Amino acid sequence: MNKHDAGGFVGDRPRSTDLDNPLARKLEHFARLADDDRLQLAAALSPARTIAARADIREEGDDPRSVNVILDGWACRYRQLPNGQRQIVSLLLPGDPCDPQVFHQRRVHHAIGALTPVSLAQIRGSAMKELMAHSSALEEAFFRERLSATAIQYEWTVSLGRRSAIERLAHLFCELHARLDAVGLADGASCAMLLTQTDMANALGQTSVHINRTLKELRDMELITLRLRRLTIHDHAGLQALAMFEPTYVMDDEVGSSAQPR
Amino acid sequence: MNKHDAGGFVGDRPRSTDLDNPLARKLEHFARLADDDRLQLAAALSPARTIAARADIREEGDDPRSVNVILDGWACRYRQLPNGQRQIVSLLLPGDPCDPQVFHQRRVHHAIGALTPVSLAQIRGSAMKELMAHSSALEEAFFRERLSATAIQYEWTVSLGRRSAIERLAHLFCELHARLDAVGLADGASCAMLLTQTDMANALGQTSVHINRTLKELRDMELITLRLRRLTIHDHAGLQALAMFEPTYVMDDEVGSSAQPR
């Protein structure tokens, strides 16, 4: 599973940067990649480093175009208001780039924090440019990945603005399941759910007390169960209808995702 | 509710694509442009077309990388939920690109609508690439423009999630004033305010009735006045403090904006 002369110089290649990383799996949804594309991509990923749960992810390098990619674990982009309130602005799952560009603005307006232990790899800006220049498939894939992230961000605005508590939570679960499914991390109707109720509250602009009650309501409606950090969706169609969730915006791909019942 | 398109082709005037367009003014904040950069930029802008107030802005071409730039008027990105509720996801002001890429996703998940009559110019994808290739200043400027738009989007999430009604409205006013100021459209402490109270409600996830009361409260606190589609900020520091507004995320530039008291 190892190859050199991948157009580069990279000598030693640790395990984490192998061909089957979550970023590659995700990009497959956005463009049909050639074997060589996957090779180049894997070669561009720096060795993984690990961040402890609840620690902030900080930039080290100085290259504003470089991209940190999550290989394992969950993280979030968040903002802490002067009055102490916290709002999670986006959730970052395996395969997601977590645009460290933000570290290059004058003042950091939102931080990136690990919600669980996180393993990260970096693609340098120069390597990124080369990837895009060499492969139009990769260029297309990265371009559409950005569109997808943006669409997800817009949909969060819609949730916070116009969805009720139960709709919001339902929508979050639909989104997370779809995103995890896209990188092969959903197991049929179930997937990991690594957020605490307080995290959910910080993401959905509510209190953990009310999340708890809403969760109970979703359980009582027999739409989901949530046990041992694992979410199971019993009635996918029902949950999506309640959430007014339209699955296509997450991936909007050619192939269609694997575990989308109904 | 939406009228049909304004047919386009209204009095094409190369005038609008002159050197002093709002996009150029905005980009100046992000990188120091040479005369030649401004020239190239102006040349890349297609003749302006006009969209009627309350009409949707639709894509015509087929080039996913092309960018529509607002030259005059206000628009918004919005989403209409199946239950009829409307949420404005972002506001688009003169100088803002309104990423028509969205029209190239399978299903359009959010539309772009004119809030006032809008005049638009387009930069083709190929022209865009050339601009970036020829001038690293323009490349830098467009790159940072994207960062800024993203930061604004994140801040909306924070507003909807964690700010109270009056804080939200105050924050919106601070943001709009800063953005208009950056393209030379603020006049000291005052600027145009082309949103109806219903628009504000749709942007801030509230009802127009409550916007009205909140507006009154802001007036009573002598922070602002709003008359004849014009906003005047009487106590900039007070408004910013109330909104927990941190001006730098909007532009975060070298030069600093012109009308930022204190």
Next chain:
DNA sequence: CGTAAGATTGATTTCGGTCAACTTCAGTGG
């Protein structure tokens, strides 16, 4: 100058927040 969109105001309701107590659970060390 008539009309419709927008703005204003009051009365009432409701969803979600606040406060507070209590339980469960995972991990740690004696």
Next chain:
DNA sequence: CCACTGAAGTTGACCGAAATCAATCTTACG
């Protein structure tokens, strides 16, 4: 192996900000 600890989750009583419903009033403009 159990006792202790702190974080996470659960539940109840009460409160309050914003929604809803409804009735004007004002303004822009054809």
